[in-house]
Amino acid sequence: MDIPILTLYQEKLSVAKTEIDRLESLSNRYSIARLVLIILGGAIIFMVVQTELVWLTLLTSFIVLLIFIGLVAKQSKLDKQKEDREDELLVAQNELDHIEGKDGIYNDGSQFINDKHPYSSDLDLFGQKSLYHKINRTATPEGNNILATWLSDTSVRDNILLRQEAVKELVEDPSWCLNTLARLVFSLKEKRDFKSMLINYLNKSYYDFGNKTLQLYTKLSPWFILGFLLLSTFFSMFLQIAVFLIAINVLLTLGYARKVTLVAEGIGKTGNLLKRFGRAFAIIENREWYSKLFCEMLLLKSGNKNSQPAISKTIEELGILINKLDYRLNIFVSMFLNGFLLWDFRQVFAIIKWRKSHQYEMAQVFDDLSTMEALISISLLKINNPSWSWPIILSGHEHRFQAKELGHPLISPTVSVVNDYTLVDHRIALITGSNMAGKSTFLRTVGANVVLALCGAPVYAKELHLSVMNLVTYMRIRDSLNESTSTFKAELNRLEMILQVVSTIKNTFFLVDEMLRGTNSVDKYLGSKAVIEKLIKDGGVGIVATHDLQLARLEEEYQNYLKNYHFDIQVIDGEMLFDYQLKEGACTIFNASMLLKKIGIDISV
Known part of the structure; x- marks a missing residue:
């Protein structure tokens, strides 16, 4: 740090x-x-x-x-x-x-957990201590959704570069990022999806509230009452006329009470929330921006530099109107204000006018705000991890991946072991190795950094060059009692998905960890071999990790396509030492017998 x-x-x-x-x-x-x-x-x-x-x-x-x-x-x-x-x-x-x-x-993203997603469950994207949990600083539900989408869906290169440029700009000003988050943290305490509530309200058909005559009377009535009250100091009869007008106003208000309620329905008691959103919009508007993604936001196209009013002022205006309309909830204040000023009518006419002027821009500006939240979240990942690097997103359709000192983003740098890996002289890396030597962690390291890179975030690496890839994984395979699915059937379903994706989407990059664990050793080897050969036939690119050393022989048959790598252990004075370093070639040292011996089982007996 x-x-x-x-x-x-x-x-x-x-x-x-x-x-x-x-x-x-x-x-x-x-x-x-x-x-x-x-x-x-x-x-x-x-x-x-x-x-x-x-x-x-x-x-x-x-x-x-x-x-x-x-x-x-x-x-x-x-x-x-x-x-x-x-x-x-x-x-x-x-x-x-x-x-x-x-x-x-902030939210840990548990609501986005999906075991059937191509890679999110295998790579710990969502849930407690997940990648999303590490990144997320979004307070609004829509901000949560946008960040989750960026992590779980592959975007095109141009969009990735736009996000990366915007995040780099935010990284330059961590204090501003914190201040903006502070202006939005109130949304964490709200149980409602305010943006959806506001948009639903604005999209309702306009209510038939009064006519031009009523609008004119609403404007003139207070002046008539004031005039009659002044005249009553000279002629007492005018006091009776003023009282009569006040009574008429109260009766009018009672007669239109249902329609006023319909106008307020769905947006009542939210005035202070709108004003707080307005303050959040203001802090964004009052900053100079140069990144293309920011400059194209509708939120930043309003204000002093343009003929349009600032969005922050527009939002605050609606908040003030709603607060004024909510005065009607106090019966004594309501009787006084409506009697003299036809208060409810004034606010309703003003709200309807506001809706007509701003109805269609609100969805976009709230989306802009949510996008800003997601970008700030990613920027703090870099701010809090200054040694992480910006990945180079390469163009073209060819699979390319070159990493130096690549580490797992969820493992503390104090204990993390980094590795180099380059996809140059092969298309499939076959990793063999001892138990607990680091095969699965390495696959997740590659996968997690690919996800970060392709959403516009920094990566835990000294250098990372990669092309845009469609990621699929096979790691944590679970049975399902609800779906009556055994572990082996779940494995077959996952393999079928991967083979289908590889054959149809050419930029697919797969990560497969110990396939076919739910069957016997003979079928496991034969099945695994057949799957790898099918992946080679379909032009697949990726990494396969296995304990089955026999699969390493495939390198001889598919030279320049499949290459062996391994993780191994060192045994010193009967103790196993793990270095977690990726090495070329097949593994020659296995440790299952030593691990079993540690728990009292000697397989030599």
């Missing part, structure tokens, strides 16, 4: 804690001030009432109320600032926890 990055996280943690303590202290002072105001203000108003001067009583009450409202507003502002600092602390602590190997606050 790079010390400056650790320092950044620790500094942000310290600053956030200090600010939280300061803001909490200030907030407590305002709470005390409000209590003192209530006591003193009440006493002052009581004394003023004794003077029997109505105007002075009203003025004093108004001043006390105004001061009280100011204190409440100031404390509310402090509480929001404190909440921001708490989010920043949470994000910084999450990064430190990841460095220490602890679980983070």
Whole structure:
């Protein structure tokens, strides 16, 4: 771990804690001030009432109320600032926890586990301690989905390069990445898919709410009431007219209550959420971008540099309108506001107008936000692992893979063993070796780094050059009681899938670990040999790991196509030493008998 990055996280943690303590202290002072105001203000108003001067009583009450409202507003502002600092602390602590190997606050992707996927289960892509869990910093459900899609679906080279360019830009500013995550961490606490909820609401047909006459009356009614109230100071009859208009407004509001509810349905009580999304959009809009992927985002095509209003302001505008409409949930406030201002009508007309102006852009800008989350997630993988390298994505249809010092991204660098591997003078690498010598881990190392490279991420390697490949694996084969599938039948199903993919998709790269484990040794050898020969016939490219040394003889028959590699052990003073280094040639040292002897079974007897 790079010390400056650790320092950044620790500094942000310290600053956030200090600010939280300061803001909490200030907030407590305002709470005390409000209590003192209530006591003193009440006493002052009581004394003023004794003077029997109505105007002075009203003025004093108004001043006390105004001061009280100011204190409440100031404390509310402090509480929001404190909440921001708490989010920043949470994000910084999450990064430190990841460095220490602890679980983070973000989704581990368990919902994406699929044993039938071409490679995700074999390569530990999803679930606890998975590759997704290591990478993910997305707070929204759509951000989760986008990152999962990038890891589990092979993209075209141009898209991979666009993501890589965007991630490199983000890596240059880790502090901005953390601040953006902090503005979005509130979404982790939400159980709803807010983007889907908003889009569903916007896609509903417009409600037949009133007409132009009602809109005109809504605008003019407060002025009529104000005018009649002013005239009532000279002619009392105008007071009755004003009261009559107020009553009419209340009755109108009650008559349209069902339609108002239909407009609010599905979006009510979300005003503060929208305002928080608006703040997240703002932090993205206020930064200069140069990567093509960012410059093409609709989210970044609005704002001061264009005639369009900033998306952040647009979102906040809707949030404010919804908060205003939610005033109707308090019956006393609702009666007052609707009586004088036809409050509900004003907000409904404004929301309908907003929908007409912005309905079709919201889906795209929220997709842009989710894409930004996924890119930030990948950028933090590089920020937290500065020694990792950027893979070179090669063009062309030929299979190419050249790695130096390739390590497994889920194994700590303090214990990880790295290997070189180049796909140059062969198309299939056949790896033999002792038990626990590292064959399976090496296959997963190759697979996991291919997945990272092809989603635009850095890789755990000094160098990695590869072409775009369609990855398929055969490693963890499980039986299924629900599907009445034995282990051997599950193996056959997986092999059938791999053979079909290899024969139809020419850029396929397969990783096969110890095939046909669910049958006897004779059929296992003959079957494995037949499968490898079928893969060769179909022009397959990949790596096969096996304990069966007889399969190594295939190198003689298929020279320049199949090449032997192995992992072995060293036995010193009766102890087995594993170096986990990939070597050329077939394995000559096996350790099953020694391992059995360690548990009290001597196969020589």
